[in-house]
Amino acid sequence: MYVSTRGGVGPVDFAETVVTGLAPDGGLFVPESIPSLPIGWRHWSYPEAIAGSLELFGAEDVDGLAEDAAARFDHPEVAPIVEVGDRLVLELFHGPTLSFKDHALQVVARLLDRYVQHGTILGATSGDTGSAAIEACRGSKQLDIVILFPEGKVSEFQRRQMTTVRDENVTTVAVRGTFDDCQALVKRAMADRPGLLAINSINWARIAAQVGYYVHAGTRIGEPFDVVIPTGNFGNAYSCWLAKQMGVLIETITIANNANHALADLIDTGVMSPSEVVATTAPAMDIQVPSNLERFGKDPTAEFLAGWSNDAEIRETIATVSGVHGYVLDPHTATSWRAGADNPGDRPNLVVSTAHPAKFGDVVFGAVGRRPELPPGFDRLMDLPERVVTIDASPSELDMLIR
Numbered sequence: 097m098y099v100s101t102r103g104g105v106g107p108v109d110f111a112e113t114v115v116t117g118l119a120p121d122g123g124l125f126v127p128e129s130i131p132s133l134p135i136g137w138r139h140w141s142y143p144e145a146i147a148g149s150l151e152l153f154g155a156e157d158v159d160g161l162a163e164d165a166a167a168r169f170d171h172p173e174v175a176p177i178v179e180v181g182d183r184l185v186l187e188l189f190h191g192p193t194l195s196f197k198d199h200a201l202q203v204v205a206r207l208l209d210r211y212v213q214h215g216t217i218l219g220a221t222s223g224d225t226g227s228a229a230i231e232a233c234r235g236s237k238q239l240d241i242v243i244l245f246p247e248g249k250v251s252e253f254q255r256r257q258m259t260t261v262r263d264e265n266v267t268t269v270a271v272r273g274t275f276d277d278c279q280a281l282v283k284r285a286m287a288d289r290p291g292l293l294a295i296n297s298i299n300w301a302r303i304a305a306q307v308g309y310y311v312h313a314g315t316r317i318g319e320p321f322d323v324v325i326p327t328g329n330f331g332n333a334y335s336c337w338l339a340k341q342m343g344v345l346i347e348t349i350t351i352a353n354n355a356n357h358a359l360a361d362l363i364d365t366g367v368m369s370p371s372e373v374v375a376t377t378a379p380a381m382d383i384q385v386p387s388n389l390e391r392f393g394k395d396p397t398a399e400f401l402a403g404w405s406n407d408a409e410i411r412e413t414i415a416t417v418s419g420v421h422g423y424v425l426d427p428h429t430a431t432s433w434r435a436g437a438d439n440p441g442d443r444p445n446l447v448v449s450t451a452h453p454a455k456f457g458d459v460v461f462g463a464v465g466r467r468p469e470l471p472p473g474f475d476r477l478m479d480l481p482e483r484v485v486t487i488d489a490s491p492s493e494l495d496m497l498i499r
Contacts, residue, residue, distance in 0.1 A: 097154070098125040098300065101390050110154030114204070114301045115211050117294025118286040124391050125300045127153060133343040138315050142166055142174040145315065146203065146308035152342070153304040155207070162308075165202035168192050170471070175199065175309050177316055180423045183436065183445045184321075186313055189426075193257055194452035194471065196332065197228035200305035205232035207301055208239060208293055216498060217241040217293040218285055220278035222328055223250045223380030224451060226268070227257035229295045234263040239293070242267045242498055244278040247486060250379050252478075253455045259482035267497055273489035274373040275328075276385050281494050288491075289498070297331030297388055306335035307342070313446060314344035321444040324350040324436035326428040328381035330359060330388035332448070337392070337399060347443055352435035353404040354378040354427075359386050363402035366395070377407045377459045378427040380451070403435030410434075414453075414463035424460060424468050426453040 098113045099106030104121030106128075113125040131152040140148055147162035166174050171190035178185050191198025208215070217239055219229050226243040233241045243258060247270040258268045271278050286292050297303060310323070323346055327333045333351045340346040353360040354376040362368035370384035389396070405413065413430040417423055425433055429449040436445055453460050453468040461467045487493040 097128050099128060100124070101126055101393065111211050114207050114299060115293065117292070117299050118283060120290065122283070122287055124298060124387070126391050130338060130341045133311065137311060137343070138318070140312065140315055142309075142312050145312035146305060149308035149311055150203070150301075150304050153300075155304070161203065161206045165206060168198070168202050175312060177313065177446070180417070180421050183447055184317070185423070185429075185447045185449050186309070187449050188309065189449060189452040191228070192231050193224070193227040194455055195224035195228050196448075196450040197224045198231070199309055200302045201225070201228040201232045201295060203305040204295055204299060204301045205229070205236070205239070208295070209236065212238060212293065214238050215240075215291065215293045217295045218282055218498065219294065219296045220244045220275065220282045221250070221296070222246070222275040222382055223254045225296050227254060230258055230261050230266050230268070233295070234261055234266055236265055240265045240267070241295070242269060244269045244271050244281060244494070246275050246278055247272050249274065249375050249382060251456055251458070253457065254379070256477050256480065256482065259484040260477065260480035262483065268484045269494070269497060270484050270486040271489050272486065275383050276373060277489040279385070279387060281489060281491060284491050285494055285498065292498070297329055303331060303335050303338070303388075303391075306332060307339045310336050310339035310346070311342070311344055314339070314346070317345075317444055317446070319444065320345040320347050321446050322346070322348045322350070322436075322441045323446045323448065324352060324432045325448045326352045326378070326381060326432040326450055327359070328353070328356070328383035328386065330386035330392070332450070333400065334388045334392055348401055348439065348441060349399070350401040350403060350435050350439050352431040353402070354381045354410065354431055355404070355406050356382050356384050357404035358384045359389070360402035360404040363396050363400045366397050377410050377456070378431060380428055381431070401439045403438045405431040405434045411459065411463040414460060418464045424453045424464065425449070426451040426456050427459050
């Protein structure tokens with residue numbers, strides 16, 4: 097059962113948290129207690145790990161759902177772990193939009209299809225959530241989806257993944273502002289208009305599904321290991337922490353930021369002083385107010401390590417890893433690689449790779465002198481017509497777009 101972080105709602109069951117998204121008191125749903133992994137979890141396949149995580153958090157009958165979601169990925173292991181030098185890289189970018197967000201959003205869309213007859217999803221994206229959410233919901237007869245992104249602050253590839261979708265149930269909105277402005281618009285709209293559906297990490301199902309790929313990583317590593325995670329909104333890092341509490345043999349968790357490093361500062365110093373968002377080469381992390389920190393509710397200095405990279409350091413890391421190991425990182429994963437190097441341990445070190453480098457071809461080209469090869473099916477993306485609505489960061493302008 098679930099309660100709000102602000103104490104005004106609950107207890108409610110898993111299905112209600114999925115449909116409600118943001119708690120009516122403005123808080124986020126959290127479970128009353130964290131479950132433990134059952135005996136035998138170390139033998140779970142990827143679909144079993146996703147389904148097992150969802151069921152532990154209260155979902156029902158999700159075996160087929162998890163298998164259907166996994167079928168959308170183009171790698172037989174879904175989330176392969178590859179050796180790069182003396183480190184391990186968890187590749188979470190083999191889904192239909194080349195982002196780690198596909199793992200959870202393919203699941204969340206299927207859950208919403210089960211739980212609602214018709215509804216409108218409203219979400220904000222700093223780069224990757226939007227395209228993954230749109231891809232998971234496009235063409236649905238039951239779900240309309242409205243996605244907000246900060247104008248000029250996502251990569252062209254990321255933008256086009258959203259704006260070139262022609263399905264009638266999809267509305268893509270460029271907001272003159274930052275991701276934090278987009279997120280504030282979403283939260284206000286949900287508070288004012290009960291019944292809107294959430295598909296970003298406001299929705300607890302996103303967190304529960306992400307726990308699954310950390311459980312699956314633990315089944316394959318088979319011994320205590322450290323994890324380094326690039327994060328902006330803290331959802332991926334929080335999911336990893338939950339997996340550790342549930343019994344995965346995770347020792348240290350290091351979070352990596354870009355130049356928007358308020359979260360890293362909090363973990364390093366115990367003080368968080370958000371400033372104006374700076375546009376960087378790792379735009380999915382251009383966030384200064386990480387929403388999921390409210391779910392953690394503890395002193396993160398005791399539970400996490402942290403590091404951050406500026407743009408020059410990101411490019412240097414991409415160039416170094418490519419030159420030494422022949423492996424190309426995207427800018428977000430580069431922050432993770434560098435932060436892990438700053439906090440070395442004597443255990444296996446798992447670097448979480450959250451996006452395919454082809455999504456950030458200009459940055460990679462500037463670092464290594466060549467563009468990463470596009471996966472099959474994405475070569476026409478830059479030639480397709482775009483469809484987008486542009487608004488100010490105004491609740492009244494957004495209201496006019498929500499069906």
